[in-house]
Amino acid sequence: MARDITVDYAKELDKQDRLRKYRDEFYLQQDVIYMDGNSLGLLSKRAEQSLLLLLDSWKNHGIDGWTQGEHPWFYFSEKLGEMCAPLIGAEKEEVMMTGSTTTNLHQLVASFYKPEGTRTKILADELNFPSDLYAISSQLALHGYDPDEHMKLVKSRDGNTLHDEDIIEAMTDDVALIILPGVLYRSGQILNMEALTKAAHERNILIGFDLCHSIGAVPHKLDEWDADFAFWCNYKHLNGGPGATGGLYVNRKHFGQKPGLAGWFGSNKEKQFDLSIKMTPATDASAYQIGTPNILSAAPLYGSLEMFAEAGMDTIRDKSIKLTDYMMFLVEQELSDYQFTIANPTESERRGGHVYLVHEEAARICKALKEYHVIPDFRTPNGIRLAPVALYNSFEDVWKTVQILKSIMKEESYKKYENKRDVVA
Known part of the structure; x- marks a missing residue:
C-alpha cells in the first residue's frame, strides 16, 4: 500500500499494528490526542x-x-x-x-x-x-x-x-x-x-x-x-x-x-x-x-x-520509528507552507521517540493545539515536541494531529495567544 496523506491510510496502518491491543490498557481521555509521553507517560490500568x-x-x-x-x-x-x-x-x-x-x-x-x-x-x-x-x-x-x-x-x-x-x-x-x-x-x-x-x-x-x-x-x-x-x-x-x-x-x-x-x-x-x-x-x-x-x-x-x-523493546522501537516517520512525512506534505522546520534527525537510527518542530510562533501554536485537545510539549525558545508513543498512540492520532496543526496555521487561530511559555512548559 503506497503511503499517502489520507486518513484511510492511517487506519490501515493501525490495522497492521502488532501493539494496538495495548492502547486499551491506558487511560486515554475521550477526544484528546496525547503527544507528550516523552515528558509524562499516561497511566495504564496495570500500573494502577x-x-x-x-x-x-x-x-x-x-x-x-x-x-x-x-x-x-x-x-x-x-x-x-x-x-x-x-x-x-x-x-x-x-x-x-x-x-x-x-x-x-x-x-x-x-x-x-x-x-x-x-x-x-x-x-x-x-x-x-x-x-x-x-x-x-x-x-x-x-x-x-x-x-x-x-x-x-x-x-x-x-x-x-x-x-x-x-x-x-x-x-x-x-x-x-x-x-x-x-x-x-x-x-x-x-x-x-x-x-x-x-x-x-x-x-x-x-x-x-x-x-x-x-x-x-x-x-x-x-x-x-x-x-x-x-x-x-x-x-x-x-x-x-x-x-x-x-x-x-x-x-x-x-x-x-x-x-x-x-x-x-x-x-x-x-x-x-x-x-x-x-x-x-x-x-x-x-x-x-x-x-x-x-x-x-x-x-x-x-x-x-x-x-x-x-511487547518487547524491538517491537516497540519498530512501531516508534514508523510513527515518527509517518509524522515527518505528513508535516512535509501538509505543512510546507507554514515555515515549520523538522529539527530532529531524519535518519531512524539517529532519532529517538519524538519529532521536534521549530517555529517562531511555537509557544502560541502549542496553546492552540491544547485548545483543540492535542497535548504537545513546548521547549524554549521555539520548539514543539510531539511524541507518538508506541504503546498507546495510533497512526490515526498522528494524522489528526497534523491536520489540526494545518487548520491552526491556515486559520491563524494561534494569534490570539501570547507567544511565551506558561510557568510550566
Missing part, C-alpha cells in the same frame, strides 16, 4: 493495579509489608531492577530502581569522579537537560573546582544536535569523567553510545549516560557497549507516574567499589539490620541506594514493566 496492590499491602500488613505480601517491600527495588534490566541490555544485579534522576547522578558522580593530577574536568554537552549540568557543577564545587573552568561543554554546531567527532575531540587528557545523554531531550537525537564509550575507554576515561529520553523508547546494550554507569527517570516512556522512582545502572566491573554517598539501604541486606556503626555495603548495584525506597512511587512501575516485557 500494581499501585493499589502495594497500597493494599500497607493496609493489610502494616510494617510487616517489608517482608510479607505478594511484593515484599524490602526486595522491591531489586525486583524492579531485574524487570528493567532487559530494556538497557544489562544483568539484573547491575540495575536498581532508586532515588531520582538528579540524586542518582549526584551519587554516581560522587562515586566515579576521582580527579587526579591534570585530570580534573568533567565533560558534558551544552544541549543536555540543565538539571544534569546543575548537579555536575555542584559536584565540581564540592571538590573545590570552579565549574566554569572544570565543566567542559561540547558545543552544538546547529543548536539542536551534536557531532560524535566533536565529543571525541573533547576527550582530552584533562578529562576525568564524561556524562552524556543517550537521547537529546530537545531534538531527540540518539548519540552513538557504543562509539563514544569505546573512545572514552581508549583514553582511560570513565563514561556514563543519562537515559531519561531513551529508556523505553530505544533499545540499549550497556553491557555490550561496556558503559560504566547510567541513570534515568521512569515517568516518561516507562509510564511510572509523576515523580516516579528513578533508576541507575553500574557495570559489574565496578562492583565492590564503595559508593560516594553512603546510606543504610546501600547495605548488604544480610547485614543491614545489624545496625552496625560501620556499614557493610552491598556488592552489586544495590550498594548505590541511599535511603529507604519510596514504595508507592515505585509501585506503578511493576505493572508498566510487565507490558514492556510482553
Whole structure:
C-alpha cells in the first residue's frame, strides 16, 4: 500500500499494528490526542493495579509489608531492577530502581569522579537537560573546582544536535569523567553510545549516560557497549507516574567499589539490620541506594514493566520509528507552507521517540493545539515536541494531529495567544 496523506491510510496502518491491543490498557481521555509521553507517560490500568496492590499491602500488613505480601517491600527495588534490566541490555544485579534522576547522578558522580593530577574536568554537552549540568557543577564545587573552568561543554554546531567527532575531540587528557545523554531531550537525537564509550575507554576515561529520553523508547546494550554507569527517570516512556522512582545502572566491573554517598539501604541486606556503626555495603548495584525506597512511587512501575516485557523493546522501537516517520512525512506534505522546520534527525537510527518542530510562533501554536485537545510539549525558545508513543498512540492520532496543526496555521487561530511559555512548559 503506497503511503499517502489520507486518513484511510492511517487506519490501515493501525490495522497492521502488532501493539494496538495495548492502547486499551491506558487511560486515554475521550477526544484528546496525547503527544507528550516523552515528558509524562499516561497511566495504564496495570500500573494502577500494581499501585493499589502495594497500597493494599500497607493496609493489610502494616510494617510487616517489608517482608510479607505478594511484593515484599524490602526486595522491591531489586525486583524492579531485574524487570528493567532487559530494556538497557544489562544483568539484573547491575540495575536498581532508586532515588531520582538528579540524586542518582549526584551519587554516581560522587562515586566515579576521582580527579587526579591534570585530570580534573568533567565533560558534558551544552544541549543536555540543565538539571544534569546543575548537579555536575555542584559536584565540581564540592571538590573545590570552579565549574566554569572544570565543566567542559561540547558545543552544538546547529543548536539542536551534536557531532560524535566533536565529543571525541573533547576527550582530552584533562578529562576525568564524561556524562552524556543517550537521547537529546530537545531534538531527540540518539548519540552513538557504543562509539563514544569505546573512545572514552581508549583514553582511560570513565563514561556514563543519562537515559531519561531513551529508556523505553530505544533499545540499549550497556553491557555490550561496556558503559560504566547510567541513570534515568521512569515517568516518561516507562509510564511510572509523576515523580516516579528513578533508576541507575553500574557495570559489574565496578562492583565492590564503595559508593560516594553512603546510606543504610546501600547495605548488604544480610547485614543491614545489624545496625552496625560501620556499614557493610552491598556488592552489586544495590550498594548505590541511599535511603529507604519510596514504595508507592515505585509501585506503578511493576505493572508498566510487565507490558514492556510482553511487547518487547524491538517491537516497540519498530512501531516508534514508523510513527515518527509517518509524522515527518505528513508535516512535509501538509505543512510546507507554514515555515515549520523538522529539527530532529531524519535518519531512524539517529532519532529517538519524538519529532521536534521549530517555529517562531511555537509557544502560541502549542496553546492552540491544547485548545483543540492535542497535548504537545513546548521547549524554549521555539520548539514543539510531539511524541507518538508506541504503546498507546495510533497512526490515526498522528494524522489528526497534523491536520489540526494545518487548520491552526491556515486559520491563524494561534494569534490570539501570547507567544511565551506558561510557568510550566
